[in-house]
Amino acid sequence: SQQGEEDPQALSIQEGENATMNCSYKTSINNLQWYRQNSGRGLVHLILIRSNEREKHSGRLRVTLDTSKKSSSLLITASRAADTASYFCATVFSGSARQLTFGSGTQLTVLP
């Protein structure tokens, strides 16, 4: 079952602004990943953060992980219209069969 909750459900910003999305989960994880999905398409892996890491960067993306609060955030800096998509966090539980459990997703719209 879906275990992650994301907020906000939808976010609309102007090009150039930063976008922050949050993800919460319920049980211990091995790692947490963020994926992007353009409308009607498959998912693209953005970044993976392990349970022993607190922050990770990749280009304009910054991910934080707080295992004590069971939460993560994805920050996209200097957003572009091409960043418009749905963003999902996904967790791999500790001791699991390495399956991904997806959050509810955030629909990001970047206005030109």
Added chain:
Amino acid sequence: GAVVSQHPSWVICKSGTSVKIECRSLDFQATTMFWYRQFPKQSLMLMATSNEGSKATYEQGVEKDKFLINHASLTLSTLTVTSAHPEDSSFYICSARDPTTSTDTQYFGPGTRLTVL
């Protein structure tokens, strides 16, 4: 990067017919593939884990006799929706892990949109 393809990208069928969806890993061998279902504006729900050479593992609530999964080779898994009904209309997405990497990153296919009339 690793590429996963799906075929067809969309299909329309009549109620009661069966539809087969293929998922292929193009540049790596995948011992494990995953099948997800996604309704409009919702998240992905894992349906089953497809294991090469053995039976698939289905998630709770997913009918294995309705959603037949075959993982006949290290690069191909198929999902057959049998006796499809309008409520089976959805976006079906597969993914695969590259076992040569040490991460849990999954590579996703582009999805198949199934419409059952």
